[in-house]
Amino acid sequence: MKTQLFAKESACAAIVETGHALIEKKLVAGSWGNISCRIDAQNIAITPSGHGYETLTPEDVVIINRDGEVVEGKHIPSSELKVHTAIYNAYPEAGAVIHTHSIYASALAAMHHGVPAIIEDIVQIIGGRVECAEYALCGTQELAENTVRALNGKKAVLLANHGAVCWGKNLAEALLAAEILEKAAQIAVICAGTGNKVYELSCEDVDVMHDFYEKHYSKRQQGEE
Numbered sequence: 001m002k003t004q005l006f007a008k009e010s011a012c013a014a015i016v017e018t019g020h021a022l023i024e025k026k027l028v029a030g031s032w033g034n035i036s037c038r039i040d041a042q043n044i045a046i047t048p049s050g051h052g053y054e055t056l057t058p059e060d061v062v063i064i065n066r067d068g069e070v071v072e073g074k075h076i077p078s079s080e081l082k083v084h085t086a087i088y089n090a091y092p093e094a095g096a097v098i099h100t101h102s103i104y105a106s107a108l109a110a111m112h113h114g115v116p117a118i119i120e121d122i123v124q125i126i127g128g129r130v131e132c133a134e135y136a137l138c139g140t141q142e143l144a145e146n147t148v149r150a151l152n153g154k155k156a157v158l159l160a161n162h163g164a165v166c167w168g169k170n171l172a173e174a175l176l177a178a179e180i181l182e183k184a185a186q187i188a189v190i191c192a193g194t195g196n197k198v199y200e201l202s203c204e205d206v207d208v209m210h211d212f213y214e215k216h217y218s219k220r221q222q223g224e225e
């Protein structure tokens with residue numbers, strides 16, 4: 001019980017810290033975007049709907065279960081909770097989900113383009129080309145289903161006319177994925193603007209790099225290897 005209480009408190013504090021990082025890194029503005037992380041097999045901590053990140057406190061974070069029902073909290077959970085729970089239910093190894101409205105990812109999403117596998121760091125962490133999920137209204141079950149379908153085994157997806165979603169084993173990895181995704185989207189937009197041919201990495205090379213990242217490099221980043 002004590003362990004669970006500590007897990008809940010540290011999850012809520014980590015969500016607030018990640019919210020500050022999203023603002024600092026210009027991946028969201030105002031109260032848009034949302035963050036969640038798993039507390040245990042059943043419970044998820046998620047940002048409340050409509051609260052700015054600068055003033056967010058751990059007490060504002062809402063606890064929901066895997067079905068999206070509120071377990072604890074004084075606020076309404078994020079309106080995109082269906083996207084979050086759908087990812088946790090589809091990927092048992094997912095420990096955190098971050099949804100951003102970052103500029104270059106949103107620019108590609110407005111054109112219904114994905115992020116091509118043209119730079120090594122994006123394929124290392126995400127696992128290949130990032131697809132753009134079919135459009136559905138925000139907050140709907142349809143959007144959650146489209147998101148999971150377009151993820152297709154990767155750790156990031158664009159949401160048509162909306163933004164991006166990334167997941168990771170924990171909040172640090174999900175945040176890194178969101179940053180690298182935005183950088184790759186910016187590079188893709190710059191390349192497209194030149195009109196020159198862009199060379200995608202081969203599937204074989206992508207698999208080698210992603211496999212190495214999963215087995216070794218991500219552990220080194222977390223100080224585990």
Ligand SMILES: [Zn+2]
Nearest residue numbers: 033099162163
């Ligand atoms: Zn959104």
